[in-house]
Amino acid sequence: MSEKNNKDYIQEKLKEKHFEAKIVRRIVFTVFVLLMLALTGIIGGGYFYIKNALQPVNEEDTKTEKVEIPIGSSPTSIGRILEENGIINNGKVFRYYVKFKNESGFMAGEYELSPSMNLDEIIGFLKEGKVQQEVLFQITIPEGRQLEQIAVILENRMGLSEKEFLEKANDKDFLEKMREKYPKVITDEMFDEDVKYALEGYLFPATYPFYVENPTAEEVIDIMLQKTDEILQYDEVRIGMGNMDLTPHELLTMASLIEAEATVQTDRDYISSVFYNRLDVGMPLQTDPTVLYALGEHKERTLYEHLEVDSPYNTYKNQGLPPGPIANAGLTSIQAALKPAETEYYYFLATPDGEVLFNETLEEHNIDKNEHITSQDNG
Structure with a gap:
């Protein structure tokens, strides 16, 4: 093949490759455009679907309907009831909207609701308990x-x-x-x-x-x-359980111990710190209310003989938390269980006048106990 023919051949091949590359680019571009259009359609469709679900069913229809929300209804069941009664467009979207806005505390009762109301208005009614019937x-x-x-x-x-x-x-x-x-x-x-x-x-x-x-x-x-x-769905509680690596059962158990031992509001985070400090070093919690719970009876004082009760709830004999809560704890005790004070305390003692004394050592604790508590009592 002559040099001229060889050059022509190479140029022809280059033209073919250039043409093929151009075709490939066009195909890729077309596919890309089609994918973007499809994605835009999906996003747009989803947007308009959700937007429509969030809108009132009929802004012009102010006529009210009686809607019964049973005791203990969840957001899912409330959404279904509202949709079935024509008050909202979509029960599932209502549930997700409630979850997104972290709304809770809905009250049971018979409500007068209108298709002209938006979701925020409906949620407000359900939270404030604006019901037709009165609380009996x-x-x-x-x-x-x-x-x-x-x-x-x-x-x-x-x-x-x-x-x-x-x-x-x-x-x-x-x-x-x-x-x-x-x-x-x-x-x-x-x-x-x-x-x-x-x-x-x-x-x-x-x-x-x-x-x-x-x-x-x-x-x-x-x-x-x-x-x-x-x-348990409060942000501070949900996030706190994650930070403390506690299950709901463990949280309510710890909170119940704090509730049973606390005498005033300000003591709870310190009592919580004592319990966690003991758990960290493998000490028994040694809290009297668990012994009384194991005995199944109320006593004015916990005596040494009571500490021998054979029960998994007896925290003098068993390390760690008891099998479950020993009472219902309020929010302040739950908060204390999630945010204990930072202390080196391992002992505390409630005096007869209601003061709680905290100590780092058993020696200091025994001094306070001898001063404030009779020999029959336990700290």
Whole structure:
């Protein structure tokens, strides 16, 4: 092949490659454009879908509808009820919107709602309890009460049988039903064989309004578990559990010990620090309320003979946390369990006048005990 023909051949090949590259670029560009258009369509469609779901059903329709929100309804069930009654466009979007805005504390009752209302207005009504029917009565469950004490309160205040309440609180089938509704509250730890009452410490202390004359034990427990679930969803609690590496069961157990030992608000984070310091070095927690819980009776003083009770709840004989909570803890005790004070204290002592003394050493603790407590008492 002559030199001229060789050059022509090479130029021809280069032209072919250039043409092929141009075709490939066009194909890639076309595919890219089509993908972008498809993606834009998906995003745009999703945007308009969500935007439509967030809008009122009909801004012109101000006629109200009676909507019944049962006791213990979750955001999912509330969204479904509102959609079925034509108050909102989409129940699922309502649930995600509530979760995104971290809204909670919805109240049961019969509401007058309109399709012209937006989601924020509806949420406001549900949180403020702007219901058509009035509250028939309220029950206050104080902090630090045990399940058996709560049963007595309910029987005295609303006529709910103490026996019926405790039976329902220990009904495995019912608790499994509640697990489906409150999976972050009802966990396997509650069903450990050493746990005395699965729901001990899980019925949050608060004032509960009731809109029906004779609520069942199931309805009462449901609304209390809903409140506990709400508390556990608080950002400070949820994030705090992660930081402290605590399960809800462990958190409520620790908080119940703090609640049982605290005499004033300011002591709780210091008492919490003592418990965590003991856990860190493998010391038994040695807290008297767990002994009384193991004995199953109230006593004015805990004596040395009581410390011998054979029970997994006896923190004088067993290291670590007891199998479960020993009472219901309020929010301040839960906060203290999540944010203990930074101390070197390993001992504390409640004096007869209500003061709590903290010490770093057993020697200092014994000096305070001899000064403030008789020989029959324990610190």
